[in-house]
Amino acid sequence: MSDQGTLSAEERAIVEAAAARARGALHSGSPLRDVLSVLTAAVEALGKHRVVASILVLDREGLLRNGASPNLPADYLDAIDRLKPDPRVGTCAAAAATGEVVETPSFLEDARWSELRHLPMALGFAGAWSMPIKREGRVLGTFGTYFRERRRPTAAERAAMGVLAPVAAEAIAGAW
Structure with missing residues (x-):
């Protein structure tokens, strides 16, 4: 992915195609997990599969549940x-x-991960970032990306998430 404030033509095409596929799946009545998986796959494709994306959804009790994390193992998802x-x-x-938005360039250096850092590090991840998924000011979930190296999200990754997170919000809101 480029490190520019805007997406390259190729990146924009991937993001827009994923948004359109997800909206199509949503409007055809596909299960929420399938719709959200289209969005996580786009983030992973943009990151050349050096990143793993995850969408967590707030349930009616206000707890985070797995919405779509197809490339995270079940034991990790059970733990979180x-x-x-x-x-x-x-x-x-x-x-x-x-x-x-919350960034963790390094799990080793962030106190928020003191109790949990062993989980992503065991999978070879060094850092992560997460964008809240919101609709009408209300947080519905989060769109997270795990990195295999210590770093912050690029401007292009932020731009892509800015397009994809509203689609996730539409899907989650429709499922409630």
């Missing part, structure tokens, strides 16, 4: 299932609690 939004925990729980 039902996380409570908390600005002091991880990236997704913090993003859900604050309604703001």
Whole structure:
């Protein structure tokens, strides 16, 4: 992915095609997980499969549940299932609690990961970031990306997520 503030033509085509596929799946009545998986696949394709994307959805009890994380193992998803939004925990729980983007360039250096860092590091991840998925100001979930190297998201990754997160919000809101 380019490190520019805008997406390249190729990246924009991938993002727009994924958004259109996800909206089509949503309007045809596909299950929420299938719709959200289209969006996570686009993020992974843009990252040349050096990243893994995950969408967590707030349930009716206000806990984070797996919405779509096709390339994270079941035991990892079980370990993070039902996380409570908390600005002091991880990236997704913090993003859900604050309604703001949360970056973790290095799991080793971020106190929010003190209790959980062993989980992503065991999978070869070094850092992550998460964008809240919002609709009408309400947080519905989070769109997270795990990195295999220590770093922050690029401007292009932020731009792509800016296009894909509203599609995720539409899908989640429709499922409630």
